[in-house]
Amino acid sequence: MTVQTEEVASASQKEVNLESLGEEHINLVFALGSENFGVDVNIVREIVRVPPFITRVPNAPNYIQGVINLRGTIVPVFDMQLKIDMPSTPLTEEARIVVLSVNDVMFGMIVNSVREVRTIYESQLEASSRLSSAMDKRYVMWVAKPADGRLILLLDISSLFDLDQILIEDISRG
Numbered sequence: 001m002t003v004q005t006e007e008v009a010s011a012s013q014k015e016v017n018l019e020s021l022g023e024e025h026i027n028l029v030f031a032l033g034s035e036n037f038g039v040d041v042n043i044v045r046e047i048v049r050v051p052p053f054i055t056r057v058p059n060a061p062n063y064i065q066g067v068i069n070l071r072g073t074i075v076p077v078f079d080m081q082l083k084i085d086m087p088s089t090p091l092t093e094e095a096r097i098v099v100l101s102v103n104d105v106m107f108g109m110i111v112n113s114v115r116e117v118r119t120i121y122e123s124q125l126e127a128s129s130r131l132s133s134a135m136d137k138r139y140v141m142w143v144a145k146p147a148d149g150r151l152i153l154l155l156d157i158s159s160l161f162d163l164d165q166i167l168i169e170d171i172s173r174g
Contacts (some may be wrong), residue, residue, distance in 0.1 A: 022122025
């Protein structure tokens with residue numbers, strides 16, 4: 001077998017291996033405390049540094065840090081650790097606001113750090129119902145188990161922030 005033929009055979013073997021892994025899901029992976037979480041990269045609009053000042057909103061739930069002005073757009077900002085009942089930790093230089101857009105609702109989540117954009121395959125996913133964590137399982141769609149041994153909790157953003165309710169409130173105000 002020639003070198004070129006071996007390369008072609010190797011490439012086609014890799015394609016077969018990838019196909020056996022199932023459908024691809026591309027996620028933004030970020031840290032909250034010592035845990036890894038992920039969201040579908042398609043809803044991520046941008047990642048920004050946490051500004052020195054976030055405008056508080058009177059009578060807002062404790063997990064709502066306030067609002068920021070992002071190039072002329074007012075964006076509500078949520079503390080993800082408080083939202084999912086984790087103890088809140090002080091912000092570091094690595095902390096970021098991940099700005100998401102779901103059903104034309106734009107909002108930001110404060111995370112401890114952004115780790116990576118990662119492809120997760122269908123075969124690496126396990127149902128969240130098998131979690132034994134105290135965190136509300138309805139907020140986690142899947143637990144990803146990539147080959148490197150880490151666990152990544154893939155969040156259901158619509159459930160987490162009850163976006164249907166937010167949309168109804170916005171419509172009734174408008």
